[in-house]
Amino acid sequence: MADRQGVLVIGEVANGKLNPSSTEMLAHGRKLADSLKEPLSIALLGQDLGAAPKEAIAFGADKVHAVTDPLLKEYQVDAYLAAITKVAQQHTPRVVLLAKGPIGSEVGPRLAFRLDTAVIQDCLEVRIDAEKKLVGNRPVYGGNCMATITSLGEPMMAIVRPKTGDPLARNDSRHGEVVAFSPRLEASVIKSRVVERVEKAQEGVRLEDAAIVVSGGRGLGSAAPFTNEIKDLADLLGAAIGASRAVVDSGWISHDHQVGLTGKTIAPNLYIMVGISGASQHMAGCSAAKVIVAINRDSDAVIFNDARYGVAGDWKKVLPAFIQQIRAMK
Amino acid sequence: MTLNIIVTAKQVMDPETPATAYRVDREKKRVDSDPSARIAPVINGFDENGVEAALRIKDALKDVKVTVLSAGAAFTMDVMKKALSMGSDEMVLVQDPALENISDSTITAKVLAAAVKKIGSFDLIITGRQASDWDNAQVPLGLAELLGVPCIPLTRKVDVKDRQVVCERVTGNVHEVISAQLPAVVTVSNELGTPRYPTLRNIMAAARKQPTIWSLGDLGLSAAALAPKLKMLDLFIPKKQSQCEMITGEDEADAGKNLALKLREAKLV
Ligand SMILES: Cc1cc2nc3c(=O)[nH]c(=O)nc-3n(C[C@H](O)[C@H](O)[C@H](O)COP(=O)(O)OP(=O)(O)OC[C@H]3O[C@@H](n4cnc5c(N)ncnc54)[C@H](O)[C@@H]3O)c2cc1C
Ligand SMILES: Nc1ncnc2c1ncn2[C@@H]1O[C@H](COP(=O)(O)O)[C@@H](O)[C@H]1O
Numbered sequence: 131m132a133d134r135q136g137v138l139v140i141g142e143v144a145n146g147k148l149n150p151s152s153t154e155m156l157a158h159g160r161k162l163a164d165s166l167k168e169p170l171s172i173a174l175l176g177q178d179l180g181a182a183p184k185e186a187i188a189f190g191a192d193k194v195h196a197v198t199d200p201l202l203k204e205y206q207v208d209a210y211l212a213a214i215t216k217v218a219q220q221h222t223p224r225v226v227l228l229a230k231g232p233i234g235s236e237v238g239p240r241l242a243f244r245l246d247t248a249v250i251q252d253c254l255e256v257r258i259d260a261e262k263k264l265v266g267n268r269p270v271y272g273g274n275c276m277a278t279i280t281s282l283g284e285p286m287m288a289i290v291r292p293k294t295g296d297p298l299a300r301n302d303s304r305h306g307e308v309v310a311f312s313p314r315l316e317a318s319v320i321k322s323r324v325v326e327r328v329e330k331a332q333e334g335v336r337l338e339d340a341a342i343v344v345s346g347g348r349g350l351g352s353a354a355p356f357t358n359e360i361k362d363l364a365d366l367l368g369a370a371i372g373a374s375r376a377v378v379d380s381g382w383i384s385h386d387h388q389v390g391l392t393g394k395t396i397a398p399n400l401y402i403m404v405g406i407s408g409a410s411q412h413m414a415g416c417s418a419a420k421v422i423v424a425i426n427r428d429s430d431a432v433i434f435n436d437a438r439y440g441v442a443g444d445w446k447k448v449l450p451a452f453i454q455q456i457r458a459m460k
Numbered sequence: 461m462t463l464n465i466i467v468t469a470k471q472v473m474d475p476e477t478p479a480t481a482y483r484v485d486r487e488k489k490r491v492d493s494d495p496s497a498r499i500a501p502v503i504n505g506f507d508e509n510g511v512e513a514a515l516r517i518k519d520a521l522k523d524v525k526v527t528v529l530s531a532g533a534a535f536t537m538d539v540m541k542k543a544l545s546m547g548s549d550e551m552v553l554v555q556d557p558a559l560e561n562i563s564d565s566t567i568t569a570k571v572l573a574a575a576v577k578k579i580g581s582f583d584l585i586i587t588g589r590q591a592s593d594w595d596n597a598q599v600p601l602g603l604a605e606l607l608g609v610p611c612i613p614l615t616r617k618v619d620v621k622d623r624q625v626v627c628e629r630v631t632g633n634v635h636e637v638i639s640a641q642l643p644a645v646v647t648v649s650n651e652l653g654t655p656r657y658p659t660l661r662n663i664m665a666a667a668r669k670q671p672t673i674w675s676l677g678d679l680g681l682s683a684a685a686l687a688p689k690l691k692m693l694d695l696f697i698p699k700k701q702s703q704c705e706m707i708t709g710e711d712e713a714d715a716g717k718n719l720a721l722k723l724r725e726a727k728l729v
Contacts (some may be wrong), residue, residue, distance in 0.1 A: 160545050181602075208610070232631045239565070239598040243605035248689030251596050265693065270563070270594050271491050272475050274482045277563070277594075283689040321610035322644075325626065326637035342729075375650070385630055385651055390648065391580055391595065395524060400728045410479055421728055425717070431703045432479060435702045441719050443712035451716035459724055 134284060137163040138223035139191070139213060140241075141173040142233055146180020148189065152422060153297035156190040157229050158256055158290055165258045167225065170192060173217045175210055177203040187306030190298045194308045195221070201315040207236050208320045213313040214246050225264050226287040227256070230395075231384050238289045247283030251454055253290045264288060272391060273410035273417075282414035284429065292338075293418045295396040330386070335370040337387065343398045343419075345372035345389055346382075347412075349405020349427065349445065352380035360404065372396065374406050390415035404445050408433025425449065463524045465514045466579065468587045469533055469543050471505035477593035482697055489560050489692045491593070503538050503543060504589025508655040509648045513586050515537060515656065521620065525549050527579060530572045530713060534546045535561035537671075544666035545658030551671035552579060558676055558683070563594045566689045569602030573635050574679040576607065585626055585645045589614055592606070600647045610640035616651035670722045 137159045142149035149164045155267050163170035171184045171193040183194040201209040206274075214237065218226065226241070228234035229283060230252055242249040250256075253266035264286035270277045281287065339341065346355060356371065357400050373387040389396055391411040397418035404425045406412060413436055414424070424433040429442035441448050473493060481497035484490070493499035503511075511528065518524035528543040531554040544551055553577050562568055574580055585607075590597035605613030615627035615638075626639045627646055658666070676686070707722055709715035723729045 181582065235597060236601065240605050240611070241600040242598075242689075243566070243569070245604045248564060249598070250690065251565075251598060269483065269698075270695075271473075272592060272595065274477075274479055274697065275484055275491055277489075278690055278694040280691050280693055281689070282691055283566075322612055322638050322640040324636055326635075326641050328635045332633060332635040379650060384631055385639055392589070400723070409476075411475070420724070423723070425716075425719075429706075434704045434706070435700050437704045439707055439719065439722060440704045441707050441712075441715045443715055447712035448716035448719070449714035452720050455717040455720035456729060459720065459729070 131234045131331070134222045134224040135225065136168045136221075136223050137225040138218065138221065139165065139170070140226065140228045140234065141172045141174045141182070141186060141235065142229065142231075143174050143176050143179055146178065146182060148182045148185040149229075151292045152186070153189045154292060154295055155227050155229050155290060156186065157295050157298050160174050160190040161190075162225055162227075162256060162258050162264070166224065166262060171195060171221070171223070171430060173197055173214060175213055183308045187304050187308075188300045188302045190304075192306050194306065194335070195311050196308055197311045198234070199311060199315050201317065201320070204324075205233060206320055206324075207240070207324075208322065209315055210237055211240055211244065212315055212319045214241055216313050216431065217311065218245060223285050224262070226285050228287075228289050230289050230291045233300055234289050238287065242283075242287050245285065247285060248281065248289060249287035249289055250279045250281065251289050253288045254294050256288050256290060269414060273414040291395060293395055334364070335368065337370040337372055337389070337394050340370035340396070341400050342367045342369035342400045343389070343396055344369045344402045344404070345374065345406060346377060347374040347406030348376040348380070349383070350377070350419050354459045356383045359445075363402070363449070363453050364454070366460070367411050368454065369402075374412050382411045403433060404449060406433060407431050408436055461523070463517070463521060463584070464524050464582045465517065465524060465586075466576060466585045467479050467507065467510045467514045467526060467528050467543070467548065468580050469528050469540070470540060470588075471501050471535055472504045472506045472589045472591055472593045473528065474502045475505065481691065484695050484697055486695060488561070489695045491695070492596065501539050503539060504588050506590065506592075506649060508546075508570065509650055509652045510586040510588050511543050511546050511548060511571050511650050513653040515648060517620055518547070528576055529572065530554070531575065532560060532561055533557055540671070541666050542658065542671055545663045549663050551669065553671045553673050554676070554679065555673050556676040558686070560615055563687055564688045564690045565596045565598035565602055567686050569599045569606060570724045571676065571679065571681065571688060572599065573603055573606040573657060574681055575674065576603070578597070578674065579677055583642045584620065585643075586618065587645065587646045589648045589649045600645050604645040607643075607645070609643045611645040612638050612640055614649050615646050616649060618646055621674070631716065641712060656657075
């Protein structure tokens with residue numbers, strides 16, 4: 131369709147601030163818009179958007195669709211979808227980008243079905259080819275294989291994994307346009323209801339933001355090391371604690387510590403993995419870690435293909451001496 | 461009144477296949493395993509969680525019928541029958557050569573939606589959060605859109621009360637209870653808990669059950685209705701170069717100490 135134009139990011143706002151993953155999507159979107167020589171816009175949804183529209187311009191947007199409605203006060207998928215569908219129908223973007231996460235992963239595919247197109251899931255990289263087609267590179271089969279996929283539908287859509295690109299430097303003198311939009315949502319669009327919502331207080335450093343992460347796997351043998359050695363080391367380094375799915379499924383530590391394809395995506399400077407085999411589904415969550423250190427009893431463990439430094443040994447012997455030396459150097 | 465639950469289940473290559481056994485046919489854009497590794501197909505793990513979720517509802521409410529639905533080009537019956545041996549009542553297989561190696565979720569969702577309509581009445585569709593081959597996590601969301609019903613993804617507990625489905629889910633640090641009017645789609649994750657083992661009695665009962673098999677023609681679906689929306693340009697196995705420096709010492713404790721010294725030297729701690 132000749133009249134489709136521009137790149138639209140579906141942004142996320144929390145407490146009047148732009149979500150970090152949205153600033154990353156703006157950087158991805160800027161690259162696509164520049165190679166298309168078309169504008170970059172972002173849709174922000176809420177009851178009150180605070181300073182987020184200005185922030186979005188400072189991080190690279192040319193235009194902000196400020197979509198406000200009382201029904202958008204809290205994220206509710208049906209209301210969000212109804213509003214975003216209206217924006218997408220009115221402004222006919224060529225490309226739509228969303229961040230992989232609780233909101234993007236739910237809204238993206240449903241929006242695609244509503245617009246009778248498809249979304250390329252979980253991209254590590256997106257680009258525009260010579261025919262102005264969107265192309266995404268994404269892991270499949272748990273990260274064991276990579277696929278390069280292009281869109282045949284319109285608009286062309288991608289869900290991009292967080293931590294796959296740095297936000298642009300904030301520039302508060304950048305110019306852009308903020309367009310207010312009231313979708314006038316009917317309460318009847320809402321089809322599911324939150325009966326109860328409890329937010330657990332964050333203990334220590336947030337896993338996704340931590341500069342150092344210490345993770346434990348099934349090789350730890352029980353829950354105890356998570357409250358002893360692993361915790362001691364994490365405290366000493368100011369690190370967050372991660373875990374493999376095997377450990378979470380065994381109930382040794384709560385699910386919010388899981389790193390991986392179906393857990394959290396982390397990008398620490400240092401990732402210390404103890405008793406984790408290095409299955410592709412785990413590595414899918416930490417491929418952006420700068421330096422991986424592995425302690426594993428099995429010198430053939432696949433984790434040593436990804437690690438920068440490794441010790442082949444029993445953690446029960448290696449870890450206490452490691453901790454003691456770290457403490458001595460403090 | 462009987463509560464009708466449909467559980468979708470996909471046959472996939474065992475995702476715990478060791479990385480070295482993966483092979484790719486770059487021409488056909490198809491993933492395979494090294495034949496000598498003899499990797500068996502399995503029911504997608506999250507779909508076994510889905511069967512378990514449905515059977516827990518059946519345990520609680522009794523008057524419940526659980527139908528397992530799958531789409532594919534070919535099935536290994538011994539593998540698929542596990543869903544029946546766990547205690548499901550019926551199985552519907554949409555089997556058609558045109559469903560070979562489909563990675564475009566829009567096609568799968570349209571096929572499953574047509575099959576759901578042909579099955580007739582349903583109250584609840586339970587699916588896995590994602591299929592461990594293409595990791596798309598899209599088919600259930602598409603099903604909900606195509607059927608025009610609510611969708612609650614990534615749940616760890618599913619109950620039905622007074623024509624409502626009530627689900628628990630945890631995302632990040634947030635614990636939520638979410639409800640929706642039936643009919644609805646919910647997706648489940650591994651936190652739901654371990655799927656039950658088939659009992660001898662259920663294995664015998666399953667052996668006598670014949671799945672219903674439909675082709676795309678039986679669903680009234682033409683090739684045009686299933687035109688792809690995505691195209692795979694390339695499929696490959698990423699190359700890894702190991703650059704691991706193994707740290708040793710007089711014994712394992714000494715290696716631990718040397719590791720700390722190494723990390724200090726590299727200014728990492
Ligand atoms: C669709 C799908 C999604 C998944 N998503 C995730 C995910 O998000 N995150 C995730 O982590 N997994 C995920 N998995 C599971 C993944 O495939 C692996 O099964 C899991 O990561 C294995 O966890 P592990 O390394 O702790 O356990 P194991 O594979 O059992 O490895 C334990 C390791 O500990 C070592 N060890 C044992 N004893 C000692 C000792 N005394 N000292 C030192 N080392 C020792 C062993 O040599 C071994 O390497 C997923 C799987 C599927 C199918
Ligand atoms: N071919 C299929 N047959 C049956 N169910 C499927 C099929 N493809 C996907 N599903 C269901 O949809 C869920 C999500 O799959 P996907 O969107 O492909 O990652 C799976 O866990 C299944 O329950």
